[in-house]
Amino acid sequence: MTQEKEKPQVPESVLSGEYKYGFVTDVDSDTLPKGLNEDVIRLISSKKGEPSFMLQWRLKAYRYWLTIKEPHWANFQYDPIDYQDIRYYSAPKKKGTDPKSMDEVDAEIVKTFEKLGIPLSEQKRLSGVAVDAVFDSVSVGTTHQKDLEKMGIIFCPISEALHKCPELVQKYLGSVVPVTDNFFAALNAAVFTDGSFCYIPPGVRCPVELSTYFRINAKDTGQFERTLIIADKGSYVSYLEGCTAPVRDENQLHAAVVELIALDDAQIKYSTVQNWYAGDRDGKGGIYNFVTKRGKCVGHRSKISWTQVEAGSAITWKYPSCILKGDYSVGEFYSVALTNNCMKADTGTKMIHMGQHTRSTIISKGISSDRSHNSYRGLVKIMPTATGARNFSQCDSMLVGNNCSANTFPDIQIKNNTAVVEHEATTSKINTEQIFYLQSRGLTKEESISLVINGFCKEVFKTLPLEFAVEAVRLLEMKLENSVG
Amino acid sequence: MLSIKDLYASVEGNQILKGLSLSVKAGEVHAIMGPNGSGKSTLSKVVAGHPQYAVDSGSIDLEIAGKMTSLIGMEPDERAREGLFLAFQYPVEIPGVPTSEFLRSSYNAVCRHHGLEEMDPIDFDGFLREKMKVLEMDDKYIDRAVNVDFSGGEKKRNEILQMAVLNPRLAVLDETDSGLDVDSMKIVAHGVNTLRSKRNAMVVITHYQRLLNYIKPDIVHVLHQGRIIKTAGPELALEVETRGYDWLIK
Numbered sequence: 001m002t003q004e005k006e007k008p009q010v011p012e013s014v015l016s017g018e019y020k021y022g023f024v025t026d027v028d029s030d031t032l033p034k035g036l037n038e039d040v041i042r043l044i045s046s047k048k049g050e051p052s053f054m055l056q057w058r059l060k061a062y063r064y065w066l067t068i069k070e071p072h073w074a075n076f077q078y079d080p081i082d083y084q085d086i087r088y089y090s091a092p093k094k095k096g097t098d099p100k101s102m103d104e105v106d107a108e109i110v111k112t113f114e115k116l117g118i119p120l121s122e123q124k125r126l127s128g129v130a131v132d133a134v135f136d137s138v139s140v141g142t143t144h145q146k147d148l149e150k151m152g153i154i155f156c157p158i159s160e161a162l163h164k165c166p167e168l169v170q171k172y173l174g175s176v177v178p179v180t181d182n183f184f185a186a187l188n189a190a191v192f193t194d195g196s197f198c199y200i201p202p203g204v205r206c207p208v209e210l211s212t213y214f215r216i217n218a219k220d221t222g223q224f225e226r227t228l229i230i231a232d233k234g235s236y237v238s239y240l241e242g243c244t245a246p247v248r249d250e251n252q253l254h255a256a257v258v259e260l261i262a263l264d265d266a267q268i269k270y271s272t273v274q275n276w277y278a279g280d281r282d283g284k285g286g287i288y289n290f291v292t293k294r295g296k297c298v299g300h301r302s303k304i305s306w307t308q309v310e311a312g313s314a315i316t317w318k319y320p321s322c323i324l325k326g327d328y329s330v331g332e333f334y335s336v337a338l339t340n341n342c343m344k345a346d347t348g349t350k351m352i353h354m355g356q357h358t359r360s361t362i363i364s365k366g367i368s369s370d371r372s373h374n375s376y377r378g379l380v381k382i383m384p385t386a387t388g389a390r391n392f393s394q395c396d397s398m399l400v401g402n403n404c405s406a407n408t409f410p411d412i413q414i415k416n417n418t419a420v421v422e423h424e425a426t427t428s429k430i431n432t433e434q435i436f437y438l439q440s441r442g443l444t445k446e447e448s449i450s451l452v453i454n455g456f457c458k459e460v461f462k463t464l465p466l467e468f469a470v471e472a473v474r475l476l477e478m479k480l481e482n483s484v485g
Numbered sequence: 486m487l488s489i490k491d492l493y494a495s496v497e498g499n500q501i502l503k504g505l506s507l508s509v510k511a512g513e514v515h516a517i518m519g520p521n522g523s524g525k526s527t528l529s530k531v532v533a534g535h536p537q538y539a540v541d542s543g544s545i546d547l548e549i550a551g552k553m554t555s556l557i558g559m560e561p562d563e564r565a566r567e568g569l570f571l572a573f574q575y576p577v578e579i580p581g582v583p584t585s586e587f588l589r590s591s592y593n594a595v596c597r598h599h600g601l602e603e604m605d606p607i608d609f610d611g612f613l614r615e616k617m618k619v620l621e622m623d624d625k626y627i628d629r630a631v632n633v634d635f636s637g638g639e640k641k642r643n644e645i646l647q648m649a650v651l652n653p654r655l656a657v658l659d660e661t662d663s664g665l666d667v668d669s670m671k672i673v674a675h676g677v678n679t680l681r682s683k684r685n686a687m688v689v690i691t692h693y694q695r696l697l698n699y700i701k702p703d704i705v706h707v708l709h710q711g712r713i714i715k716t717a718g719p720e721l722a723l724e725v726e727t728r729g730y731d732w733l734i735k
Contacts, residue, residue: 428580432536437577439561440533440570441591441647442598448562451590455581455630 022277025112029218032089038062041190044089048159048193051166061179061189070183074317075375075407076344078288079251086253088191090218091135109135112215130155132196132212134225142196144208152201155210158226161197168199172230176259176296176323184255184290184317188224192257195225200235200266209465211240214256216276216287222253229259231266233299238269240468249285251314256291264299264326271464273472275312283342286314293320297329300355305332307463309472310347311479319377321350324358324386331360334460336472339372339404340479348377348409353386353419362393363459369400369480375407382419389416393423398456400430400480428456430480450477486511486686487532487655488553492543493711494531500541501527503711509655511548512683516697516722517690519708520730525690526574528708529659533571534561547655565591566598570653572644574660579631584643585613587631588650595651616649620676637664645676652680657688662696674699694726707733 032040041062045055070081113133130144132155148155154165161169179189196212216223231237241258254276260268270293279286289312295304306320322331333349351360360380368374380391397406408425430452438448453476454461461469487509494502501524509515519525531538532545534556546553549567556564579587585606593603604612613627620642632640641661648656658677662670677700681687689700697705697719705721706713707730715721715733725733 433577434579436533436535436561437573438579438587438591440565440573441587441651442562442565442594443590444562444594445560447590447594451582451587452579455579458581 021275025108027106027108030089030091031218031221032087034087034220035084036062036086036088036191040088044191044193047089048162050159050162051170053166053170054162057174057179058190061186062191064180065183065186065190068183068186074346075377075409076315076346076373078315078344081251081253081288083187085220087218087221088224089193090221091193109133113213130208130210132157132210134194134196134212134214148206148208151204151207153204153206154197154199156197158195158197158228159193161228165199168230169197169228172259172261173226173228174259176261176294177257177292182292185257185292188226188255188257188292191222192224192226195227195256196229197227198229198237198239200231200237202233202235204232204235206235206237209238209240211242213242216252216254220250220252222255224254225256227256227258228261229268229270230261231263231268231302233263234265235263236267238465239271240465241270241272242275251279251285252287254287254289254291254313256293258291258293258320260295260304262295262297262299262302262304262326262329265301266299267303267305268295269305270295270307270320271468272306272308272310273468273475274308274310274316275475278312278341278343279314281341283314286343287312288315289313289318290315291318293318294323294350295321295331296323297326297331297355297358299329300326301328302326303330303332305330305334305463306349307334307460308336308347309460309464309468309475310335310337310345311472311475313345314343316343316345316347318347319349321352322360323352323354324360324389325354326358327355328357328359329355330358332463333360333362333364334463335364336367336457336460336476337365337374337376338367338369338476338479339374340369341372342370343372345373346375346377348375348379350379351381351391353380353382353389353391355386357388358386359389360391362391362395364393364395365457365460366395366397366406367400367453367456367476367480368397368404368406371403373405373407375409377409377411379411379413380421380423382414382416382421384415386416387418389419391419391421393421394459395423395425396456397425397427398430399427430456446477446481449480453477453480486513486548487688488544488546489532490544490546492531492545493541494527494538494543495541496527496530496538501711502531504543505708505712507688507706507713509686509688511654511686513704514681514687514689514700514702516700516702516705516719517688517708517713518692518694518705518722518725520734521692523708524711525692525708526659527711529571529574529657529688529690532556532657533569534559534564536561562594565651565653566595568654570648570651570656572641572648572656572658572661574663576632576635576640576644578633578635580633582631583628584631585610585627588613588647591647592650613650616646619649619679620646621672622646638666638669641665641673642669642676645673649676649680652685654685655688656680656685657690659690660692661689662691662693670696671699694722697722709734 132142276287
């Protein structure tokens with residue numbers, strides 16, 4: 001372990017005990033009244049100055065949404081969501097004209113992101129990472145845009161992409177997650193307000209990590225962002241996503257959609273560290289996180305890799321998936337999901353093998369403590385066309401204490417008998433004996449917990465970019481500090 | 486080195502140690518024998534600071550920097566960094582953590598505490614391989630997760646390896662012989678014997694006399710119902726071997 005010596009700078013806020021991201025920023029907001037109807041959708045679309053095809057697309061999604069019911073098959077219960085009691089648009093008020101550079105963004109907002117460890121100003125910006133910062137319903141600024149433009153890379157808020165390159169958006173938006181996909185995806189399509197757009201031209205290897213940082217600030221507001229990433233032939237991009245929200249007693253809804261498209265020989269690596277506010281010790285408040293993330297390996301030999309560290313939200317409902325259409329394409333899913341206090345997570349993946357010799361790997365690590373519930377739900381589907389397809393799945397659960405639960409719901413459907421599919425699952429416990437053993441060798445309690453968690457999650461953490469991996473370990477340590485022994 | 490006086494200690498509300506006293510000097514090896522349930526393992530856990538064991542009264546003092554210092558209230562890791570080592574009767578598995586990484590973290594934690602230079606992975610690898618030779622351990626253990634898929638004998642050897650790496654001043658060996666065949670016992674005993682010196686001390690806890698054929702104690706104690714009922718030279722162990730514990734108990 002070389003961590004002691006090579007420890008990169010970690011934002012101060014990550015190292016503290018309680019949920020340190022729980023503050024509220026005082027900004028004037030341009031907010032719509034609560035409730036949802038076609039007028040609200042028209043208003044959102046016009047505020048963004050969208051092309052007419054977008055409004056039609058949104059209305060189609062909304063009309064479909066009205067005909068379907070909220071799904072309740074996940075392994076948890078929650079209080080009903082009143083969709084008329086949510087604000088669907090909240091944006092910090094603009095002072096004068098649009099900011100031309102990051103230096104013109106509202107100082108309060110820049111301060112907010114700095115507090116979160118995400119410097120936005122040109123002088124302080126993170127080297128090696130370009131950030132799109134989303135505050136409530138809108139993107140407040142994107143760094144490094146000019147440098148990236150020189151390489152033909154488009155990285156901007158999706159609302160801007162609708163003006164910059166509407167044909168790309170129109171071609172790919174909804175091509176992986178159609179408006180009719182599911183209840184939350186339909187809602188998102190109807191009301192999404194911003195998110196990140198990214199296009200990597202053929203043969204270009206994006207030299208920096210692209211990153212979006214999502215922040216919910218306003219009260220009673222839902223966050224519905226939409227991310228669209230297109231990797232053209234032979235290109236490569238690594239993308240990071242982080243999220244936090246203030247501490248509030250009411251539940252807030254987050255229903256995002258992420259679509260990834262990889263053409264021939266392209267690679268997309270998508271990493272998430274999700275730390276939305278999870279509610280208090282007794283389960284009061286917290287974010288309801290209903291997210292649809294899906295990538296499509298359209299091209300031959302393309303690859304999509306999902307890595308997620310899910311450590312927040314009162315409820316997580318999320319299954320980053322891969323449709324492996326191109327021959328020899330590869331899908332990967334690496335996940336660590338931690339639940340503590342009263343959190344409930346139902347998360348996993350779907351690997352749909354369509355092309356020949358497609359391969360997928362699933363490594364899922366669930367950690368549950370206190371009174372939380374943690375479920376893995378996964379589908380591996382080998383279609384008749386997927387000759388020579390292979391899948392390997394490993395789902396491990398770790399229990400901390402005696403009042404939590406872990407479940408695994410694997411679903412394997414094989415329609416081509418040349419397929420090779422393997423599934424392994426284990427359940428273990430972190431306990432006082434392990435911690436005592438390590439402490440009796442001179443390691444502090446914190447170091448001991450960290451070592452055990454690191455060991456358990458190793459295969460997932462090694463797929464994260466270094467700073468992210470360190471942040472992820474700290475985040476898990478912090479959450480488990482009071483749960484062990 | 487170690488001084489325990491009139492110690493009363495409980496686990497989950499049951500008092501197990503009832504007035505135990507023990508004094509160990511540098512350079513000495515003490516054997517503690519006793520029938521099942523006499524409190525042998527409780528003694529080792531209390532000395533090491535297991536959180537589920539409570540000291541009700543009495544004292545446990547360890548010589549730290551030339552001064553007798555109370556261990557009560559100290560975290561297990563503080564005790565370990567001050568030179569106390571417990572070889573576990575049932576070593577614990579830590580999945581996913583390579584043995585070498587774990588040992589280097591421990592070794593460096595102790596070094597840091599004493600203001601000594603820490604070892605980088607390459608130097609440590611060489612250092613570890615030397616120690617493993619003494620215990621006739623295969624190199625493959627270095628990369629395997631701590632105690633995972635180790636046989637009973639391998640786990641015990643791994644305990645002595647950790648002791649060799651940390652080089653403690655006071656080592657408590659809790660039934661290190663249980664589950665060992667004769668050959669493994671000889672190797673483990675050899676490992677322990679190479680660590681004996683004038684500056685350190687050992688407390689060897691065992692149910693049977695046989696380990697003491699290979700690790701020669703200076704002083705033998707018999708523990709019964711939470712207190713030491715007899716203390717004598719090595720001949721006491723042999724007597725227990727032939728006569729059992731009954732003659733001492735009644």
